[in-house]
Amino acid sequence: MRRPGICRKKPPMEPYKHTVKYYETDRMGFTHHSNYIRWMEEARIDFLDQLGWSYQKLEEAGILSPVIATECRYRRSTTFPDTVSISVSVEEFRGVRLRLNYVMTNEENAVVCEAASEHCFIGKDGKILNLKKEYPAFYELLIQLVRPA
């Protein structure tokens, strides 16, 4: 049960923008597919920044958040110097495993890639963190962001 008086409004999240670099293309003429995995990290870091829980803040608190899985479905090619917009959302989180979704669109608003990543949170002792107990504010924030199924 949620206490009354606490603001339940989800923060309005801005998509992350990445302009394709020349060095991200390969000789097929398009962005090499491995770069989308890197853009997911950029977008995730920006997402956490917007939530007020930056990677830096997490690292300073001794929290590591390793990637345990990634998935990418490439829909359309991109190339230098396209600008790709990446929207991040929380697909699943019950306290341990965080699953994020990414929708990447080009300047014509066409989907170029749909992706997902999974993470856990590890504390200073190298053990998986119980966020609910140890970082309840962060836990609540993530829970609140889970998209309705």
Next chain:
Amino acid sequence: MRRPGICRKKPPMEPYKHTVKYYETDRMGFTHHSNYIRWMEEARIDFLDQLGWSYQKLEEAGILSPVIATECRYRRSTTFPDTVSISVSVEEFRGVRLRLNYVMTNEENAVVCEAASEHCFIGKDGKILNLKKEYPAFYELLIQLVRPA
């Protein structure tokens, strides 16, 4: 129907070896997760080489084989200068979409990553190739390599 007398034996495939580079690590101390996607490409290229259908041969024949999806599940961390063995197998192929599987193990033979990639084949005209019709030898080879479910 297959003609009798043709050797049906699958070629014995060697795993691909990749030694983690210093520049592939990140400040968490381990291999950055995006590199596994690149190693999959290295292993796939080696796999096709072993089959006698190198990327170069494909490119010279005007065949492009874009990546349409990737999936990675990271099981254990690796770091410089670990050597990772990557075994590639054909999970699915019926003529259009090729789905490959990758099992990556470390020097202790522990699985560090399980992955998959999906590909199609595109001809000089930019259209999806009917491999069975246009490259029957390559088609047969891939069909033959599909792992029994």
Next chain:
Amino acid sequence: MRRPGICRKKPPMEPYKHTVKYYETDRMGFTHHSNYIRWMEEARIDFLDQLGWSYQKLEEAGILSPVIATECRYRRSTTFPDTVSISVSVEEFRGVRLRLNYVMTNEENAVVCEAASEHCFIGKDGKILNLKKEYPAFYELLIQLVRPA
């Protein structure tokens, strides 16, 4: 001799900003030194954009501008998520070989890297271009930007 009435004012060039990505760090904890070479490209592309001669415009005109040399002197380390400002200037150009200089500073305005790159211009025929003859406006612009010795 320059004709009177033509504006000789150098365009005011804005430094290029790059925020260090997590994946650009290595296990020493800092930005891997190879990334500065990539940032030079990003800054150079931005520089040409500001001059009105974007890479794209050059590529569409059939002009390639390969890198023939790079030099980097690393003064201070950087790491995620530092923002690096990169100022580009023309050190030398007499018509064939373009030598650019780069000064990279951190948020405290301390120099983190001093660098240079050399380029030539190649036309559709694969031969070195005589910019003065074939692209006099671009030639003039570059000549004008050469820093006084």
Next chain:
Amino acid sequence: MRRPGICRKKPPMEPYKHTVKYYETDRMGFTHHSNYIRWMEEARIDFLDQLGWSYQKLEEAGILSPVIATECRYRRSTTFPDTVSISVSVEEFRGVRLRLNYVMTNEENAVVCEAASEHCFIGKDGKILNLKKEYPAFYELLIQLVRPA
């Protein structure tokens, strides 16, 4: 003065081989120039391995060897799947700053890149190491490898 009876023979150094990866090419069709900086690291690591002073051994001893400068002169383009041979030699070392030279050749034995890197050695306290005093065996080895001017 060197004591008699100590073997002064320089170890026979093998060139390092790197096969260009598909993902190392860019849309110009060739290897992106930033990769040569990474190959220099690969070759340097191999060079130190051959000398019996691997990066790992250095790191375990608490010695860091940051790159303080790099230079590359690109002579010929390379592309996937060329194999590049990289010969490393010690250009200069008097005890503090190590300057290495790299000559990279293609399969036709033509020089594709000439390069150099400069390094210092830093101890556990973050200060520049006096190798002669603290690691005399390593110091002697490097001094012995300096190419005659």
